[in-house]
Amino acid sequence: MILLDRVTKTYSKSSSPALDRVSLFIEPREFVILVGTSGAGKSTLFKLLTREEKPTSGKIVVGGIDYDSLKDSNIPMLRRKIGVVFQDFKLLPQRTVFENIAFALEIAGMTRREIKSTVPKVIELVGLTGKEKHFPHQLAGGERQRVAIARAVVRQPKILIADEPTGNLDPRHSWDIIRLLEKINKYGTTVLLTTHNAEIVNKLKRRVITLDHGKITGDQAVGSYRQGGGL
Amino acid sequence: MSTKKKTDHKALSNKKHNKRRMLTFWRVIRYGTDSFIRNSWLSVAATAVMTITLLIIFTAFATQNILTDTVNDIQSKVNMSIYLKTDTQNNVVTDLTNDLKQLSSVKTIHVISADDARTQFAKSNSSDAETLSALNAATNKFPVTLQIEVNNINDTSQLEKFVADNALLKKNIDPNHAPSFAGEKRNTIKSIGRAVNFAQVVGVGAGIIFVIISSLIIFNTIRMAIFNRREEIQMMKLIGADQSFIRGPFLVEAIIYGIIAAFISTGIGVWVLFATSNTLSSYQISVHDTINLVTIYSPFVILGMISIGALIGIVSSLLATRRYLKL
Incomplete structure (x- = not known):
């Protein structure tokens, strides 16, 4: 589903690479946790996957799409196949819950009828039924992140990238979000999650990839990451 | 049969594509207005x-x-005036007017006869009894005036040349009234220009x-x-x-x-x-x-x-x- 082959990314103003010959393969339907300290290269990896940045060298293939042969005009199409969730939610502040989720379908050219039948189902999935007409500022942090997740999954992407989705949430809401991501993964979506939260990493018992100074220093299979606070 | 199916499929696909484009167009307008x-x-x-x-x-x-x-x-109000003797014959006035009309710098010419000038003066001073009595007593007469509107008030050289060279005008020009584009008046006109x-x-x-x-x-x-x-x-x-x-x-x-x-x-x-x-x-x-x-x-x-x-x-x-x- 996701293949990185000796990917290096060096920013023009930096002497050392943000990612250094990183090779990685993630199977379809996997739930992978990416950990690492600030500056380890997690954000750069996400930017490469969403094609916000181009690698300096190496090969990236996501969902069968080879980024080397991807034209700039096809980047929006690629992004519609990947769901993204951010730490700061990135919702449209002037739009309601329904409109924020519908936006992802509208840009893909779906009809009003399709949107009206799809969005309520996703709202129900994330547990926000009854809050369709609320604006983001009327919601709690956890609820906003649910809206962001709903928007990310409403097009039923094969891959969901969640960049520190619990970073701004309290423990209870953090676990709600993690359970939601697990549910989405159960339905067949590959989930790539970054987090600083050791408790979440350890309790989830999923594959854990550790990045440090742009290099993969650990890639542990499901359930093997058990030591507490080991980040 | 297969070709027809392909054509139908293509037409349907185009129709869908156009429908989506229209849908996107209206959505963009809605998002903008919202x-x-x-x-x-x-x-x-x-x-x-x-x-x-x-x-x-x-x-x-x-x-x-x-x-x-x-x-x-302002330009249209700034007329160049050439004054002729009071007794200038009508046919001379007509000839001079025709000659002036030939000049490219001349836009219009308006002729005010001596009698008209007197009547106008009397009319404009109708409330001033002293001026009117002085007018009746006066022996000097009003000149015939050729009021000339020029195309460009900065260019009077053609008219100046006409005044200097035209023999008929020289013979009939009023010696007591110089043409108004000469001297101080010309400078004023030029400064307006x-x-x-x-x-x-x-x-x-x-x-x-x-x-x-x-x-x-x-x-x-x-x-x-x-x-x-x-x-x-x-x-x-x-x-x-x-x-x-x-x-x-x-x-x-x-x-x-x-x-x-x-x-x-x-x-x-x-x-x-x-x-x-x-x-x-x-x-x-x-x-x-x-x-x-x-x-x-x-x-x-x-x-x-x-x-x-x-x-x-x-x-x-x-x-x-x-x-x-x-x-």
């Missing part, structure tokens, strides 16, 4: 700045027009500078508005919106600013013209032609203002969104 309404303070600020911009443009246009009309008016040219150049120059400055102001206002929403743009990009879908609503908003601002600024501009017309007219400033122009052609004026406003808004939005739309 944003305009929901970001009300930003919309009010941007529309106000756009109104000021268009008002400056309207003022520059109206001022230039009023200035041109006023100087044309220079003032006219200067005012027109300054008017056009000032108009262009005002338009540039006001366009920069509205550009910066729209750029600030878009800067405030850069994260929204970033998010739209990351969830797969293409450039036209992101940019479109901003362009729609800019066009709405332009439309509203065009109506407000034209309304204010026309109102000011009407309100000041009497005062301006009392200073011999020709404002009525401009008022007529903007009222008779009001749909075109509004359309022109909308076009200018929308153009400035669209260009500003395109430039401002460009930096945030890099993939």
